[in-house]
Each structure stands twice: as structure tokens, then as C-alpha cells.
Amino acid sequence: MTIEALAVALLLAVGTLLAPADPPDVDRIFVNGRVWTGDDARPSAEALATSRDKIVAVGSTVEVRALASADTVVVDLHGRRVVPGFNDAHLHFPGPPVNVVDLAGADSLAELQRRMADFAKAHAATRWVIGRGWGYSAFPNGKPDKKYLDAVVSDRPAYISERDGHMGLANSRALAVAGISRATPDPPNGRLVRDVNGEPTGELQESAQDLVDSHIPPSSFDETYAAFKQHMDEAASYGLTSVQNASWSPRDQRLAERAQSEGVLKLRFRFAVPILPKDGGAPEGHVLKTPLTSADIANYRELRDTFKGPMLNHGAIKGFLDGTVDARTAAMFEPYVGGGTGIPFWDQADLNTTVALYDREGFQVLLHAVGDKAIHMALDAYEYAAKTNGTSGRRHRIEHVEVPALADLPRFKQLGVIAVTQPMFASPDATTLGNFAVLLGPARASHADAFRVFDDAGAVQAFGSDWPVFTDEPLAAIYCAVTRMTPAGTPASIQHCT
Numbered sequence: 001m002t003i004e005a006l007a008v009a010l011l012l013a014v015g016t017l018l019a020p021a022d023p024p025d026v027d028r029i030f031v032n033g034r035v036w037t038g039d040d041a042r043p044s045a046e047a048l049a050t051s052r053d054k055i056v057a058v059g060s061t062v063e064v065r066a067l068a069s070a071d072t073v074v075v076d077l078h079g080r081r082v083v084p085g086f087n088d089a090h091l092h093f094p095g096p097p098v099n100v101v102d103l104a105g106a107d108s109l110a111e112l113q114r115r116m117a118d119f120a121k122a123h124a125a126t127r128w129v130i131g132r133g134w135g136y137s138a139f140p141n142g143k144p145d146k147k148y149l150d151a152v153v154s155d156r157p158a159y160i161s162e163r164d165g166h167m168g169l170a171n172s173r174a175l176a177v178a179g180i181s182r183a184t185p186d187p188p189n190g191r192l193v194r195d196v197n198g199e200p201t202g203e204l205q206e207s208a209q210d211l212v213d214s215h216i217p218p219s220s221f222d223e224t225y226a227a228f229k230q231h232m233d234e235a236a237s238y239g240l241t242s243v244q245n246a247s248w249s250p251r252d253q254r255l256a257e258r259a260q261s262e263g264v265l266k267l268r269f270r271f272a273v274p275i276l277p278k279d280g281g282a283p284e285g286h287v288l289k290t291p292l293t294s295a296d297i298a299n300y301r302e303l304r305d306t307f308k309g310p311m312l313n314h315g316a317i318k319g320f321l322d323g324t325v326d327a328r329t330a331a332m333f334e335p336y337v338g339g340g341t342g343i344p345f346w347d348q349a350d351l352n353t354t355v356a357l358y359d360r361e362g363f364q365v366l367l368h369a370v371g372d373k374a375i376h377m378a379l380d381a382y383e384y385a386a387k388t389n390g391t392s393g394r395r396h397r398i399e400h401v402e403v404p405a406l407a408d409l410p411r412f413k414q415l416g417v418i419a420v421t422q423p424m425f426a427s428p429d430a431t432t433l434g435n436f437a438v439l440l441g442p443a444r445a446s447h448a449d450a451f452r453v454f455d456d457a458g459a460v461q462a463f464g465s466d467w468p469v470f471t472d473e474p475l476a477a478i479y480c481a482v483t484r485m486t487p488a489g490t491p492a493s494i495q496h497c498t
């Protein structure tokens with residue numbers, strides 16, 4: 001399917017069915033394909049013609065061939081499927097550095113250790129060994145520990161991020177470099193996991209990751225730019241033509257502008273900037289010290305006025321209301337199996353006034369909310385903003401929205417809130433089945449990442465990958481949403497979540 005998607009990485013524009021009265025310059029025609037038009041009256045066609053970045057005709061091979069001039073490029077699709085370019089509603093460019101250990105899919109300790117050891121051996125001069133993409137199921141009893149890393153990387157610091165980026169595991173050298181000991185207190189919005197003796201295990205959750213992150217030598221701008229371009233190539237090869245970046249920094253902006261000025265942007269970007277210009281996605285210590293004012297967001301207004309698309313676009317902001325189920329930091333009404341109800345990152349009153357400010361200024365708000373309590377808080381904030389400002393049609397969103405309270409589902413449609421879900425989060429791999437579902441218990445797990453509940457409630461739902469948490473290959477995600485199976489085809493029986 002990837003090859004098919006490759007063939008169709010065209011910028012989607014409104015297609016015109018045959019035949020235009022005044023035929024435009026046709027650069028390329030694609031014939032002998034199976035073209036999905038998205039038009040109920042004529043859902044399928046054999047061929048299409050393009051002029052620059054526009055689709056100008058769709059029809060039979062014979063009809064479309066008739067539009068070709070002497071310099072038109074003709075591509076024979078040999079029966080391959082053609083679909084519009086995909087939009088990923090939530091991901092994170094520029095993505096990870098290229099020179100790290102990919103731990104995705106390492107579902108046993110032996111496999112994780114093998115990948116780390118191989119990389120360390122092959123990169124003897126690298127000052128830090130960095131990996132990403134592990135899941136809890138890779139560790140005995142689901143408990144990551146520095147000793148497992150020390151066993152394979154002991155000569156230098158090593159740090160590996162969990163696949164959704166909310167946790168990480170450091171080896172003993174990395175903890176020493178960061179000055180972390182049993183005397184180190186948990187930072188605000190973070191946790192140092194400790195063993196029964198109070199000794200840090202090396203697992204760092206949420207903001208505690210900064211203690212180690214701040215010591216990792218940063219990639220240079222040119223290295224990051226090279227990674228950014230490589231990741232754009234990968235995304236384009238999957239058929240993505242536009243993406244909504246759920247994060248942003250001034251450095252990201254410089255990367256994107258450089259790519260645009262060099263004419264190598266392969267995707268259209270819409271960025272979401274941090275909800276607190278100084279503090280990021282949530283207030284430190286859960287309480288906003290000073291309310292945000294209109295003057296504080298002048299820079300965001302300027303970005304919005306400057307970048308109106310089509311290639312670079314601003315106008316969205318992003319906040320975090322909680323963490324993840326896997327780390328038990330998603331904010332829940334009822335305790336997890338094993339205890340705890342997570343950490344709401346915001347006070348409701350602060351959230352309401354902050355969201356209302358952005359709503360009044362005409363921004364689209366994205367709130368990361370995974371647990372039922374956080375989702376409820378997000379909906380309350382959007383309701384407050386609409387009532388206070390008398391606004392509507394802002395297309396505010398809740399990101400991930402994994403474990404909604406069933407009673408809250410009708411509010412999405414009522415408030416016009418978009419549910420931005422991630423099909424790959426439902427992939428029934430060992431971590432999902434052995435950690436995520438177990439922590440929720442059967443009642444909540446039965447409607448977690450059950451995408452149909454939003455459709456049934458009449459909500460607008462948008463799929464995103466949350467790449468690099470998971471692959472940004474849309475067809476892999478659609479496969480997962482439809483089959484509820486892993487890429488390996490397990491479990492054999494289809495899982496019904498509702």
C-alpha cells in the first residue's frame with residue numbers, strides 16, 4: 001500500500017469532473033488506476049490530470065488522455081489505488097534525532113538490551129547512548145530499572161525514552177551526571193520512581209525527565225534540520241501531504257522557514273504553540289501564578305498574522321491537562337487498579353480563564369486530556385469560554401481523549417469540540433493489554449480508545465498518529481482502527497471495544 005500511496009502524494013485540491021470548458025495546461029496525467037474521488041455521485045474513476053498543484057480532471061483513461069499535450073508526463077498506474085493526500089491531525093515534527101536507538105517493538109528485555117548493546121558498540125565515540133520507543137512490557141514485571149541498562153551500557157551515560165515520551169529510564173552513569181540521588185526530591189509535575197529502600201530506580205516520569213534531559217548534548221541546528229528533512233521524506237512516502245503539529249518552539253519555526261526558503265517543504269504545516277508562552281503546556285506546581293493577558297500573547301497573534309498558509313500556518317495553541325494511563329498520571333475520577341487517580345496539571349478556574357482568553361482572541365485551543373477527569377475539565381473549560389465570550393464555531397479540540405466518561409460523550413457535539421484520537425493507541429500489543437488495560441480495569445478499558453463511541457455520539461473525530469510516539473503511516477493506523485490487531489496480526493480474534 002505504501003507504493004500506492006507514493007504514487008498519489010499529490011496536493012489535494014478540488015477535483016473537477018470532466019471536462020473543463022477551457023482546458024488548463026495539464027502537466028501530468030495518471031491513467032489506468034483506481035481513483036477514489038470522494039464524490040458519492042461518482043466514487044471511482046480510472047484517471048486524473050494535474051496542473052501544478054491542482055487536480056484539474058478526473059475520468060476514464062480515454063477521457064483524460066485526450067487532455068494531454070506534447071509535454072504532458074503520462075504515468076501508468078497499472079491498476080494501483082489513488083487516494084487524496086492524508087492529513088495527520090496530531091504529530092510532532094521535527095521528530096527525534098536520526099542517530100538514536102529505535103526501541104519500538106522491543107517487547108522483551110533481551111531484545112531491548114541487544115539493540116542498546118549493538119548501538120553502543122557501533123558508536124563507540126558517542127558521548128551518550130540515547131534510545132526511544134520502549135514499552136513497560138519489555139521489563140520484568142513491567143518495572144524498568146537502571147540495572148538493566150547498566151548491564152549493557154556502563155562506560156557512559158544512557159537514557160531511553162518511553163514510547164509516548166512521558167517517561168524515561170536512565171542508567172547509573174546518567175543519574176550520576178544529573179546529580180540524582182535518594183536525596184533528590186520529586187520536581188513539580190514529575191516523579192522519580194524509587195525502590196523499596198527509597199533509591200531512585202532510574203525511571204523518571206513527566207517533568208522529572210528534565211533532570212537528565214538538560215545534560216544530554218543537544219543536536220546542532222544543522223543536525224536537527226537534516227533529521228527534519230528525512231522525517232518529511234518518510235511522511236511524504238506514506239502519502240501525508242499536510243500535518244498539524246501539536247508542538248512548537250522558536251527553533252521549530254526556524255527549521256520550517258529554512259525548509260520553505262530552500263523549497264524543500266514536503267508537507268503543509270499547521271502549528272500549535274504552547275498555551276503559556278513562558279511555562280509551556282501547564283503551570284508549574286498546578287497553579288497559575290499570574291493570569292495570562294492579551295498583551296502576553298502578542299507574539300502568537302503576530303505569528304498568526306504572518307503565517308496564514310498554505311505551507312506554514314499558525315492560529316492554534318496547545319495545553320496539557322494530564323499525563324498518561326501507562327504512568328498512572330492521566331487524571332481519573334476513580335482510582336487506577338493499584339491506586340492513585342493521576343495528576344491534573346491545571347486548576348479548573350485557571351484553565352477556564354486561560355482558555356476563555358484564547359477563545360476570545362479567536363485561536364483554536366488543543367488540550368491534551370487522556371483521563372476521564374481531565375477530559376471533563378477540558379469540556380468544562382470550553383463550555384465556560386463559549387458562555388463567557390458568546391462565541392461558537394471555534395473548533396476547539398481534545399487531544400487523545402482516551403478514557404472519556406460515557407456521560408460526557410454528548411457534550412462533544414453540543415459544544416462543537418473535536419475528538420482528536422490516535423488509532424495506533426489501540427494497537428493491542430503487550431503494553432496495551434498488559435499495562436494500560438490492566439490499570440484501567442475492565443469497565444473503563446471497555447470504552448478506552450474505542451473510536452466509534454465518538455462517531456455514535458455525533459462528534460467530529462480526527463485521527464492523528466502522535467508520531468514519533470507511533471509511526472505516522474496512515475494506512476497502518478487505519479488498519480489498526482478497523483481490525484484492532486497489531487501489525488503482526490495478533491490477537492487472532494477481533495477485539496470489540498463497545
Ligand SMILES: [Zn+2]
Nearest residue numbers: 090092246466
Ligand atoms: Zn502529542
